């Protein structure tokens with residue numbers, strides 16, 4: 022009774038105690054804010070990387086026969102939501118500008134099935150960006166101003182006409198049509214940074230050729246494509262190197278289209294899979310590897326299954342290291358509160374010397390006097406911590422609206438393809454700081470509190486008398 | 487029947503001086519003993535020792551026949567004070583952050599008091615004529631009022647032993663008289679023993695026994 026009564030009274034009536042509270046609130050506020058944004062970046066990057074690389078992938082250096090059967094076997098697993106075939110290989114891309122001069126650009130060629138890839142969350146709308154060359158801070162473009170996936174501009178312009186022709190044919194009324202291009206090229210989706218880096222050489226509609234040499238100095242395959250879209254994920258390797266083409270083009274490029282009828286059908290490098298978010302990836306892998314249907318379907322191809330973080334985890338790990346470093350900095354920052362709180366409570370004890378003498382004089386056990394100050398400092402620190410938590414989350418929630426309102430962006434859009442600060446509300450961060458602050462409150466008031474407990478009532482009575 | 491308080495051969499010296507030198511005192515249940523003495527003879531020192539605030543260099547203290555160990559910890563002595571002793575000091579020693587009633591209830595709060603204690607606090611404030619000012623900040627009280635609050639605080643838990651060290655030293659003679667009469671009256675009602683340091687012969691006259699502190703010892707005057 023007495024201990025909380027005095028602790029609360031001293032906290033309420035002494036401005037001094039509010040200083041400790043304010044110091045703690047400020048420290049926790051800063052930490053919660055900074056770590057909230059940093060945690061946001063980590064989870065943002067994790068989502069980007071995981072989606073661009075997919076959760077797990079089945080791959081083989083010798084190729085896997087591209088059959089519906091593999092698809093079905095993979096998605097049969099309860100945790101596998103969707104599977105998409107892919108081909109991936111580094112290759113040189115040759116671009117030709119209007120004057121006919123050629124340039125070779127190293128790229129990472131990928132062949133995908135558009136529908137299947139969208140089903141596993143790659144090539145989602147957020148990443149397929151409006152045509153480059155437009156101001157990035159401009160408002161979002163209409164759907165028809167965006168990149169067009171694998172369908173080239175020419176083809177898209179011709180499609181409605183083709184529809185009209187069909188309609189006209191059906192109605193028996195021949196409509197004069199402009200001549201169709203002899204053959205549409207396949208579309209190519211390139212990384213946005215790749216596009217920028219080529220400084221206008223590459224733009225929507227630019228023709229490119231990709232040729233893959235074989236081991237004997239000849240060529241394995243070659244495709245001619247037209248840039249039809251860009252992809253921007255904020256992940257450097259993709260934005261800088263990706264050149265994504267239709268699966269059939271990639272099969273031709275890598276000589277897996279079985280032109281010579283030796284393989285018993287077209288092949289792919291592997292399958293990417295989206296796994297339900299709560300699944301244990303390791304477990305899914307081992308279950309798939311022991312699936313006898315899958316084993317016989319990919320027989321002899323030396324197929325293996327990789328988890329996303331085995332392939333591309335370093336992008337996330339790098340940020341996680343930064344996050345960890347920041348956490349340590351923030352913990353040290355919390356520890357600085359020790360000095361403020363200790364100073365405040367030393368002063369408080371000195372101020373309340375007389376009160377303490379009287380309390381001990383009328384028979385209050387010195388331990389309870391110590392407890393008064395320990396409780397007061399713990400309450401001040403926990404209270405400050407809670408305040409900092411609230412203020413921190415409030416500030417986190419305000420970052421994006423505020424930067425939109427003031428036009429002052431924290432993170433350049435050109436780097437991350439989003440001007441929003443990715444914020445993350447994880448209660449464990451503030452909760453652990455508050456727990457830490459409770460400890461700091463106890464530790465920093467310990468010496469002043471023990472001093473208070475050692476006050477000799479005879480002295481204080483003489484002093485005041 | 488054992489005495490409420492007995493001091494035997496109490497010696498207390500400070501660097502350079504020996505203030506108490508084999509001082510003896512027996513205080514019976516319900517007895518009021520007055521102590522006088524020149525300034526600096528050690529009256530306050532004696533009361534501090536009797537009240538277990540200070541420890542003597544030699545000699546023994548017994549409360550209700552139980553000897554207080556000479557090496558008793560600060561906590562143990564605090565417990566004994568809370569149980570047996572009420573102090574009225576020369577200064578008032580009220581806590582500035584609390585109002586009149588809160589100051590009076592301090593010992594009750596410190597010892598987990600009950601409703602009866604609260605009623606007693608009210609009754610005491612009534613008796614000293616301060617019930618109207620129970621919510622007042624103690625800084626706003628006059629000296630006489632403050633000392634009456636201190637009195638109520640000392641008496642609220644009906645301590646068997648009351649130690650009063652010149653409780654009226656700061657008051658004008660008339661108010662001093664009033665306050666001391668009140669103290670003795672209330673103490674007699676509760677059957678408390680009182681050890682009272684005073685220079686006022688009229689107050690001393692109303693004590694059961696008068697004594698003087700001289701040369702480090704108490705001498706009976708009657």
Ligand SMILES: Nc1ncnc2c1ncn2[C@@H]1O[C@H](COP(=O)(O)OP(=O)(O)OP(=O)(O)O)[C@@H](O)[C@H]1O
Pocket residue numbers: 500501503505523524525526527528529530531532
């Ligand atoms: N802590 C201490 N250190 C040194 N000397 C002390 C200490 N406390 C008291 N004394 C001395 O002991 C003597 C007795 O002091 P005490 O306060 O008991 O006197 P008193 O009889 O109460 O005087 P008064 O009537 O003025 O209140 C004084 O000479 C004082 O200086």
Ligand SMILES: [Mg+2]
Pocket residue numbers: 529530531651
């Ligand atoms: Mg004195």
